[in-house]
Amino acid sequence: MILRRQLSSLQRARIGYVVILLVFSVFLVRLFYVQVIRHDDFTQSALTKQLKEYQIPAQRGIIAAQSGDDEVPIVLNEVKYTVFADPVYIENVDDAAAKIAEVLGGSADDYKEPLTRDTRYAILAKEQPEEVKLEIESLELKGVGAREAVYRTYPQGSLASQVLGFVNNEGEGRYGVEEALQDRLKGEPGLVKAITDAQGVPLAANEENTLIEAEPGDKAVLTIDIGMQQRLETILKKGVKQSNAPSGGAVIMEVDTGKIKAMANYPTYNPAKFSEVSQDNQEVFQNNTVSKPLEVGSIMKPLTMAAALDQGAVQRNTTYNDPYRFVVDEAEITNVAESGSPGTKTLDDILQLSLNTGATWLLMQMGGGEINQRARENWYDYMTNHYRFGQETGVEQGYEAPGQIPEPNEGFGLNIQYANTAFGQGMTATPLQMAAAYTSVLNGGTYYRPQLVEYYETPSGEKQDVKPDIINDNVVSDEVGKTIANLTEYVFESNHHFYGMPQLRQEYRIGAKTGTAEVPKPSGGYYTDRENGMFAGWVGGDSPQYMIIVRIDTPKVAGYAGSTAAGPVFADLANMLIDNFGVSPKTR
Numbered sequence: 001m002i003l004r005r006q007l008s009s010l011q012r013a014r015i016g017y018v019v020i021l022l023v024f025s026v027f028l029v030r031l032f033y034v035q036v037i038r039h040d041d042f043t044q045s046a047l048t049k050q051l052k053e054y055q056i057p058a059q060r061g062i063i064a065a066q067s068g069d070d071e072v073p074i075v076l077n078e079v080k081y082t083v084f085a086d087p088v089y090i091e092n093v094d095d096a097a098a099k100i101a102e103v104l105g106g107s108a109d110d111y112k113e114p115l116t117r118d119t120r121y122a123i124l125a126k127e128q129p130e131e132v133k134l135e136i137e138s139l140e141l142k143g144v145g146a147r148e149a150v151y152r153t154y155p156q157g158s159l160a161s162q163v164l165g166f167v168n169n170e171g172e173g174r175y176g177v178e179e180a181l182q183d184r185l186k187g188e189p190g191l192v193k194a195i196t197d198a199q200g201v202p203l204a205a206n207e208e209n210t211l212i213e214a215e216p217g218d219k220a221v222l223t224i225d226i227g228m229q230q231r232l233e234t235i236l237k238k239g240v241k242q243s244n245a246p247s248g249g250a251v252i253m254e255v256d257t258g259k260i261k262a263m264a265n266y267p268t269y270n271p272a273k274f275s276e277v278s279q280d281n282q283e284v285f286q287n288n289t290v291s292k293p294l295e296v297g298s299i300m301k302p303l304t305m306a307a308a309l310d311q312g313a314v315q316r317n318t319t320y321n322d323p324y325r326f327v328v329d330e331a332e333i334t335n336v337a338e339s340g341s342p343g344t345k346t347l348d349d350i351l352q353l354s355l356n357t358g359a360t361w362l363l364m365q366m367g368g369g370e371i372n373q374r375a376r377e378n379w380y381d382y383m384t385n386h387y388r389f390g391q392e393t394g395v396e397q398g399y400e401a402p403g404q405i406p407e408p409n410e411g412f413g414l415n416i417q418y419a420n421t422a423f424g425q426g427m428t429a430t431p432l433q434m435a436a437a438y439t440s441v442l443n444g445g446t447y448y449r450p451q452l453v454e455y456y457e458t459p460s461g462e463k464q465d466v467k468p469d470i471i472n473d474n475v476v477s478d479e480v481g482k483t484i485a486n487l488t489e490y491v492f493e494s495n496h497h498f499y500g501m502p503q504l505r506q507e508y509r510i511g512a513k514t515g516t517a518e519v520p521k522p523s524g525g526y527y528t529d530r531e532n533g534m535f536a537g538w539v540g541g542d543s544p545q546y547m548i549i550v551r552i553d554t555p556k557v558a559g560y561a562g563s564t565a566a567g568p569v570f571a572d573l574a575n576m577l578i579d580n581f582g583v584s585p586k587t588r
Contacts (some may be wrong), residue, residue, distance in 0.1 A: 057150060058187030063164065063177060065226040065452065074334075077162060078153040081133040081146040082364075083125040086279030089143025090115050093522055096141050100124060100229035103135045127151055152178075158270045160229050160395035161450070162287040163222075165398060166271040175285045177452065179398030181220055184456060190214035218464075219457040223259040226320070228252060231576050232262040236550075238567035240266045241557035243533070248575055249289040249549065250569065252577070253435045255544045257329045257468045258448025260583075263289055263432075288398060288426060289551070293403035293428035297517030297562065298354045299536040299549075300424030304362050305347060306441045306484050307382035310476040313365035316483055319346050326360050333360050336560075351491050358424040371415040372499060377406035379418060386475045387437035388447060389429050395450040403429040424534075431534075431549040438536055442485055442544040447471045485544055488513055492537065499535075499567030501574070507585040508578055511544065512537035512570065514562030517553060530554045533561030535570045539577050543582040546577050 063075035083104065084423045090096050093115050097108040104111075104125050114122040124150070125132075133146035152167045154266055165176025173182040181264075191212040230412075232250060240248040249265040269277055277284060286292065307313045324342040328332040339353045350358030368373025383389045383405050390405035405427050406417050420426035442446035449469040456464040476484075488511030496504055497510070515534030518526040533552035538544040546569055555565035577583050 009151070020142060028564045034581035055172070058189045058214040059150065059463060060152070060167065060171075060186040060187060060341065061181075063185075064212075064219065064221045065160070065224040065229065066221070067226045067544045071221055072156075074154065074156050074160060074222075074226070075176075076153045076155060077150050078126045080129065080149055080151050082149050083128055083132070083136055083144070083146050085115055085122045085124055085145075086120050086143045086352060087115055087117055087122060088120060089351045091142065096144065099139050099141060100144065103132060103139070104128075112395075121203045144418060152271070153270045154270070156226070157272075158268050159226070159233065160224060160264065161271045162265050162285065162289075163224065163397070164271060165285070166274045169275075173398070176339070177220065177222070177396055178288055181397040181453070185217040185220065186514055187217035187459075188215040206505070216459045218459070221454045221457070222452055224263070224452070225261045228262040228577075228581055229264065231580070232265070232573065233264045235569060237242060237266045237566070237574045238262055239550075239572070240552060243552055243561075243565035244586070245533075245552045245555035245565060248550070248552040248566075248569070249286070249430055249431055250573065251435050251549050252573065253437045253439055253450065253547045255443050255449070255538065255540070255547050258436065258439060259451045259454070261430075261470070261546070263287070265289055287397055289431045290395060290397045290548075291399045291401050291430070293401050293430050293433075294436055294532055294551070295425050295427065295517045295520065296429050297424040297515030297532070297534050297547065298356075298359075299513050299515035299534045299562075300422070301351055301359045302484050302488055302513050302536070303353065303382075303437055303441065304359050304379070304422045305350065305487070306480050307379060307386070307475050308362040308365055309480045309483060310382075311366060311378060312348065312513055313378075314362065316347065317342050321345075322349075322355060322357050322361070324357060326357055326419070328360070328419045329413045331413075331416045333416075333419055334356060348487060348490055350496050353489050354514070356423045360419045363419060363422040369381050373409065377415060379422065380405065380408040383421070386447075386472065387433075387440070388471065389427065389437070393436055393450045395432060396452040401430060403427070403433060406430040406489045409433040424517060425437050429549050434534075434536060435547050435549045438538070439544075439547045440472070440475040441481050442538060442547065443501060445475045446473050447475050485509075485511055485538075487511075488538070495563070495573075498563045499571045505575070505578055508539060508541060508583060509544070509586060510539050510574055513562065514567060515562040516562040531561040533563075533565035533567075535562055535572065537570045539574045539583055541586045542588065545583055546581075548573050551560040 059077055062073055062077065064071040064073050070405050091113055097111040100111045101108045107287040111124060128146065136146050138146060163176050165174055165178035167178055168174050173185060178185065232252060236248055236250050249267060252261060252262040253260050262326055265288050267284055283323040322342055322345040324335060333356050335355050335357055339355055344360060345355065349355065362369050363375050363379055365414055389403055391402045392400045406421065417426050436450050437446065449471050451466065451468060453466045455466055458464065489509055492510045492512040493504065513536050517531040517532045517534060519532060520526055531554065533555055535550040538547050550566040550569045552561060552565040557564045
């Protein structure tokens with residue numbers, strides 16, 4: 001019995017020893033597998049977890065304007081720093097807050113809250129200079145640092161702000177040129193790989209770790225003349241204030257190229273401080289000259305006349321018997337009291353006296369003597385296909401609006417609606433669209449896409465000119481263009497003293513047409529106490545050189561808004577162009 005028990009104990013010991021050997025063998029095999037067979041795989045996996053890819057921001061392309069033969073930067077880049085904290089690493093909040101306040105200003109209490117947030121990234125200050133970054137780093141506070149950030153700066157302040165737009169905190173262009181040219185200006189970010197600790201904090205980043213170099217954005221040189229822009233903004237501000245209006249806008253365009261030389265709105269803002277604009281006032285970001293269509297009023301009449309002349313519906317010497325009133329679709333069309341009485345009228349009279357009945361009569365002639373489907377379709381064709389109303393121009397601006405033109409064959413009361421469009425009511429267009437349409441008539445029939453970029457320059461220094469883009473070269477005949485120039489010149493000569501220009505500039509030619517447009521109610525109909533002032537005019541010598549459109553919104557002035565509010569702005573702009581910007585005098 002004793003021997004049997006001893007053998008049993010010995011067997012159990014041997015079995016236990018074997019088990020231990022087996023377990024140990026398993027561990028050895030596993031260790032060999034991990035350290036030898038799978039060594040490279042596990043090393044790569046560990047490294048991958050510690051390697052993080054970080055984006056290298058691209059330098060955004062700068063924007064410049066023109067000054068004679070020179071360029072003037074109006075949007076630049078400036079490196080500043082964002083001071084941040086990772087609250088996880090803050091050991092003594094009171095001490096850290098006190099030291100940060102000594103550098104950034106304010107009280108220590110201002111920084112205690114962000115230093116205790118439940119976040120890994122709390123911003124303490126933005127847009128700080130390099131000296132602040134160095135002071136923060138010298139504190140050697142664990143969890144507090146400064147990150148480089150590139151900001152847009154505006155050496156000319158608020159100049160052309162609504163044309164330019166701004167770049168938001170996410171690096172996206174908003175409004176104006178910044179939004180329209182986002183893809184060309186933004187560049188292409190690069191990539192860098194950096195070793196991180198277990199918390200993902202970068203431990204090393206140097207040039208050897210760069211995977212892809214950042215590619216800067218293209219430089220954009222605008223067609224804007226900086227001197228002309230400055231003068232336009234000064235004159236426009238004065239005109240808006242003198243007419244007790246809430247807002248206004250103006251654009252100056254070259255007649256023979258479609259290039260925009262100046263464009264502005266008032267009130268304006270400083271794009272460097274866009275974040276300070278209140279939520280209720282952010283309409284100020286919009287370039288209303290491009291983005292806010294309106295019923296343009298009587299500045300439409302020269303375009304209606306050009307369409308009728310171009311179709312052969314009327315001739316330059318055509319006269320007609322003006323009844324002083326038309327009844328269309330049971331609605332009455334009349335003229336202002338100053339337009340005189342019924343009688344024989346000429347084309348000169350239609351524009352000089354601004355006859356609504358005259359514009360209606362022109363529309364009738366497009367239909368063979370009455371407003372009918374033929375008249376509506378012919379006029380619709382000129383409004384949309386020749387003058388390109390109701391569609392975006394393609395100008396380099398964010399938020400461009402197309403305006404609205406009624407269809408010729410759909411809807412109630414089409415005849416009265418189309419009669420209204422003949423004198424600029426019942427349709428909408430932007431001042432920029434009006435400028436482009438007018439230039440296409442005055443230059444003899446070529447519609448140029450309105451242009452804001454003169455050329456681009458790539459990071460490698462390659463210059464890429466932007467050639468004038470001809471959309472239509474058959475808007476009207478050259479003869480019709482000359483006729484409209486002569487007619488609008490006659491209008492200005494007859495009325496210049498009403499527009500704030502007591503003496504004509506005898507060596508130069510100036511043409512014009514005013515518009516006083518009723519303001520529509522949202523619920524239908526028109527306000528009886530609100531009008532918008534519009535002015536379409538040009539200056540030149542033997543031929544028109546610059547086209548100007550002025551808009552003054554709901555001014556509080558005596559007389560007609562087009563003449564007494566918008567007219568003086570045009571007169572000042574015309575004199576400014578003649579005196580300072582190379583308008584060629586007449587040679588004959």
